[in-house]
Amino acid sequence: MPQLRTAALLILLGAHAAARAEAPGDNDSVWVEGENASVRHVTPHVWYSNAVRKDQMSGSAWLSHFSASEDGTAQYDLTIPKDGDFVLWVRCNPFGALSYQVNGGTWTKFENSKPVDVVNIAEDDKADLRYLGWLRAGPLALKQGALSLTFKMHSPAQRHGGIDCFVLTTRPYEPRGFLKPGEVQPPPFVPTLTDDTLRKWIDYVRPSDTDNKWERLEWRTELGAAIEEAKALQRPILLWTMNGHPLGCT
Amino acid sequence: MWSDDEVQKLASKFLCVADEVWGLEHLDGKGPKFFQEYGKKVPLDQWFVAGTKQGVYSMTADGDYLGAHAARHNKEQTITMLTRSLERWEQIVKEKGLQPKPIPRAGRLWERDGVASRAGGSAGASAALILQVNSRDLPRADGKFAGPPEYRTAWNQHWLDFSAQDVAGFLPKNGTRSEVPAALFRRLAREALIDNVRGQTGGWPETAVRKAALWTEPVSTQGDQMTVRFDGEFRAELPDRSYDGKLRGKALYDAKKKAFTFFELVAVGVRTGGTGFANFRTVGEGDTGLGISFILEGQYDAAAKR
Numbered sequence: 001m002p003q004l005r006t007a008a009l010l011i012l013l014g015a016h017a018a019a020r021a022e023a024p025g026d027n028d029s030v031w032v033e034g035e036n037a038s039v040r041h042v043t044p045h046v047w048y049s050n051a052v053r054k055d056q057m058s059g060s061a062w063l064s065h066f067s068a069s070e071d072g073t074a075q076y077d078l079t080i081p082k083d084g085d086f087v088l089w090v091r092c093n094p095f096g097a098l099s100y101q102v103n104g105g106t107w108t109k110f111e112n113s114k115p116v117d118v119v120n121i122a123e124d125d126k127a128d129l130r131y132l133g134w135l136r137a138g139p140l141a142l143k144q145g146a147l148s149l150t151f152k153m154h155s156p157a158q159r160h161g162g163i164d165c166f167v168l169t170t171r172p173y174e175p176r177g178f179l180k181p182g183e184v185q186p187p188p189f190v191p192t193l194t195d196d197t198l199r200k201w202i203d204y205v206r207p208s209d210t211d212n213k214w215e216r217l218e219w220r221t222e223l224g225a226a227i228e229e230a231k232a233l234q235r236p237i238l239l240w241t242m243n244g245h246p247l248g249c250t
Numbered sequence: 251m252w253s254d255d256e257v258q259k260l261a262s263k264f265l266c267v268a269d270e271v272w273g274l275e276h277l278d279g280k281g282p283k284f285f286q287e288y289g290k291k292v293p294l295d296q297w298f299v300a301g302t303k304q305g306v307y308s309m310t311a312d313g314d315y316l317g318a319h320a321a322r323h324n325k326e327q328t329i330t331m332l333t334r335s336l337e338r339w340e341q342i343v344k345e346k347g348l349q350p351k352p353i354p355r356a357g358r359l360w361e362r363d364g365v366a367s368r369a370g371g372s373a374g375a376s377a378a379l380i381l382q383v384n385s386r387d388l389p390r391a392d393g394k395f396a397g398p399p400e401y402r403t404a405w406n407q408h409w410l411d412f413s414a415q416d417v418a419g420f421l422p423k424n425g426t427r428s429e430v431p432a433a434l435f436r437r438l439a440r441e442a443l444i445d446n447v448r449g450q451t452g453g454w455p456e457t458a459v460r461k462a463a464l465w466t467e468p469v470s471t472q473g474d475q476m477t478v479r480f481d482g483e484f485r486a487e488l489p490d491r492s493y494d495g496k497l498r499g500k501a502l503y504d505a506k507k508k509a510f511t512f513f514e515l516v517a518v519g520v521r522t523g524g525t526g527f528a529n530f531r532t533v534g535e536g537d538t539g540l541g542i543s544f545i546l547e548g549q550y551d552a553a554a555k556r
Contacts, residue, residue, distance in 0.1 A: 056398060119398075119532045125324050127299075177534020185536030188520045189391040193498035195479070202514045205386045205543035207405055214252035217266040218356040223274060224281030230265040230311035234348040236339045238264035238332070239285075239307040240252075241271035243450055 027081040028171045029181045034063040034092075034163030037074035042153070043067040048160060052121040052130050057164045058091065058178030062132075064162035065153045072153040072161055080147050080168070085139035088149075089175055090166035094118060094133035096155030098163075102140060103148050110135040116175050129157065132164055134175035142168070221247055251325050260332035263339075264308065265353055271303050284313050291315040308335035310342060324400065365411040377411035379420075379510055382547040383442045388518060388539030396535035406446045410438060410544075417510065420466055421503060422478060427467035430482075435464040438544075439484045443493055445521045445540055448530040454486040454493075461485045464497060474506040480515055488523075493540065495519020515544040 044050070045066035054060045065072025080086070092098055094115030099107040115133035122130040149168075153161025165178060173181045191201060220226040223239060230237045240246050251257055274285040288309050289297055296318040299305070305320035306328060317335035319327055342348070365371025365380060386405040389395055395402040412434075419434040439462050440454040464482035471477070480499035486492065499515030521540040524531030 053398065117532055117534050119534065124327065125400075127321060175534075176536060177532065179534070185396065186390050186392065186394075188537050188539040189388060190495075190518050190520055190539050191388070193481075193496055193516065193518060195498075195500075198498050198500060198514065198516065201518060201541060202516045202543050202545065204388075205405075205516060205541040206382075206384045206545055207407065211253055211405060213255075213258060216258060217252060217261050218353055220265065220267040220356055221269065222281060223267050223269045223285060224279055226265055226267040227280065227284055227311055227313075233265060233351045233353060234343075235265045235311070235350050235353065236263070236316055236335065237309050237311060238261055238266045238335075239309065240266070240268045240305075241274060241307070242268075242304050243271055243302075245270045246268035 026171075026182070028084075029167055029169035029173075030078055030080065030086075031165065031167045031180050032076055032078065033059045033061070033165050034074070035059065035061040036076070037063055038077040039075040040073070041070075042072040042074060043070070045160075048130065048158075049162070051123045053123055056119060056121050056132065056177075059165070062162050062164045064093075064160075066158050066160045068158055071159050073150055074163060075148060075150040076166075078147045078149060078168070080142045080144055082144050082170075084142060084170045086142050086168040086170055087139045087173065088137040088166065088168055089134050089173060090137075090151070091132055091134050091164040091175065091178065092151075092166075093129070093131055093153075093155075093160065093162045094135055095129065095131055096153060096157075096161045098135065098161055099152045099154065100137060101150045101152070102142075104150075107152060108137065110137055117177065119177075129160055132162070140168070219247060221245070251323075251328060254325050257325060257328055257332070260329060260336060262353075263336055263350075264332075275303050288313045288315065292318045296320060306331060308332065308339075310339070314342075365409045371409070371411045373411040373413045373416075376413055378414040378417045378508070379412040379513075380547070381410045381412070381513065381515075381544045383408050383410055383542065383544055385445070385447045385540065385542045387447055388541050390539070396538045397532065401448050401530065404447050406449075408442075408446075409547075410442055414508065417508070420478070420480075420501065420510070421476070422466050422468045425468055427465060430464040430466055430480075432462065435482070436462050438464075440486070442544070443484050443486070443495060443517055443519075443542055445491065445493065445524070445529060445531070447540065451525045451529045454488075458486040458488050459484075460487060469500070474504055475511075476503045476505065477501070478503060484517065484519075491521070491523035491525060493519055493521050495540070495542075499544070510546065512549050513544065513546045514549075517542045 040063060042063060042065040044064055048066040049064040063074050094112050099109045101107050112135055115135055118131055118133035121132050122128060151163055153159055155161060167181060169181050171181050191197060226237060274282050292315050299320035302321055306323055307318045308316040316338045317331045319331045384405055384407050387395055416434055419431045422428050444451045444453060462484050464480055466478050466480055469477040469479050478501050480497060482497040485494040495517040496519060497515060497517045501510050502512035504511045518541050520537050522537045
């Protein structure tokens with residue numbers, strides 16, 4: 001665990017700016033960025049909140065909380081475009097405890113045993129608390145008009161939590177990164193192979209001279225055999241291990 | 251990462267060893283015993299990480315701890331670990347008056363005995379053809395790549411070995427266009443037409459294969475040299491992943507040597523899904539193009555002179 005440093009408690013009570021609801025061009029969905037809370041009571045943390053890959057986040061930002069003493073909350077003032085049964089999808093830290101509350105009602109905890117599209121957002125790749133994934137709740141029977149939706153972050157460990165974005169939608173929606181309902185990734189490009197393009201694509205795929213520099217380290221392939229050699233050479237050993245032999249990669 | 255100049259500069263001070271981790275952790279023998287004893291000297295927070303012993307470790311030849319970084323590691327983490335390890339090592343060198351000697355060149359994994367069985371080889375010393383297999387993501391039409399930026403230059407490599415009988419299977423029958431034996435191509439395809447660009451991915455089970463065909467046809471013959479052309483297709487799918495690709499290639503066969511002296515085959519297609527954390531694909535990046543090449547290692551140096 002990193003050194004825990006106390007960050008300033010950020011309380012923006014009464015900041016009544018409405019959360020930015022980005023509709024994807026229809027009346028079926030309301031998309032909201034986590035960082036656009038109308039009212040927030042969160043404690044960002046220098047490591048948990050900032051040592052993360054923001055390029056993996058919608059809007060390159062998130063709302064996050066990491067505190068030993070208090071739960072974090074974030075309230076969003078929304079406009080629901082029509083009456084309907086809306087599914088709530090939230091892109092959040094899926095391994096913490098997160099609950100939601102509609103119009104000041106009872107708190108409902110997100111079921112997080114099967115998060116969707118989980119990604120490690122740790123800037124240093126460590127497998128720790130810094131993840132994003134999608135959790136689902138609902139459907140919620142909502143009425144057209146104003147709605148207050150509040151999230152509470154209350155994980156056992158440091159009450160941590162983070163919200164990248166969320167969407168209320170009546171449309172079938174399969175979360176994919178931060179694509180909004182109706183959006184799709186650009187299609188993959190697959191070149192046409194001919195006698196004329198064969199070499200181009202072989203050369204594209206196979207390693208370049210730069211890629212192949214790893215071979216200069218003269219890797220030995222068995223630790224057992226290398227021990228005596230290291231003794232004779234009076235050298236330390238650098239061991240690289242993988243499931244499956246690293247030099248005949250799985 | 252190992253091709254980075256800064257990493258190379260530090261790593262070149264060590265005798266570098268790559269080995270399979272499950273055997274080191276669980277089996278008997280000199281290497282495993284050494285690794286297991288070394289593990290007792292590694293700080294707990296570096297040894298018990300995320301349920302795996304995959305990683306990078308440094309040690310003296312007596313098995314004393316110098317450094318460790320289990321699980322995923324990037325360039326910066328590796329540089330930090332190697333730097334600290336060398337600081338500890340330099341102290342030992344001073345204390346013991348050691349005089350490190352130059353590190354001799356290493357043999358190849360597949361030399362003489364073929365691709366080692368623990369690296370997936372099956373032909374062993376009788377291997378008549380060893381193909382270097384590489385995989386890499388293809389760019390989108392706009393030149394961009396999906397997924398986190400650190401994977402945009404990712405590639406992977408392994409080898410496949412083939413017997414003399416297999417080699418004959420790659421040649422046209424009766425001098426005309428013919429299909430490479432299904433068992434041979436399916437073995438190649440199931441083992442190699444996989445998405446291992448970012449890491450571990452198993453092969454395709456036979457039941458996952460939807461279509462698989464590779465054709466070989468003669469292009470020209472000059473003395474003992476026959477040039478052949480390959481084309482084919484392959485599709486495999488499982489609930490969590492799929493690959494759908496086309497293949498094309500060219501090879502030069504020396505009838506006197508009974509061997510391919512030049513071989514290039516490439517598959518390009520679309521991959522979907524993933525195999526969990528080990529291959530680091532995310533749903534969000536969507537389906538992407540995947541290229542897989544098969545060549546004789548080092549052949550392009552000779553080809554350039556032709």
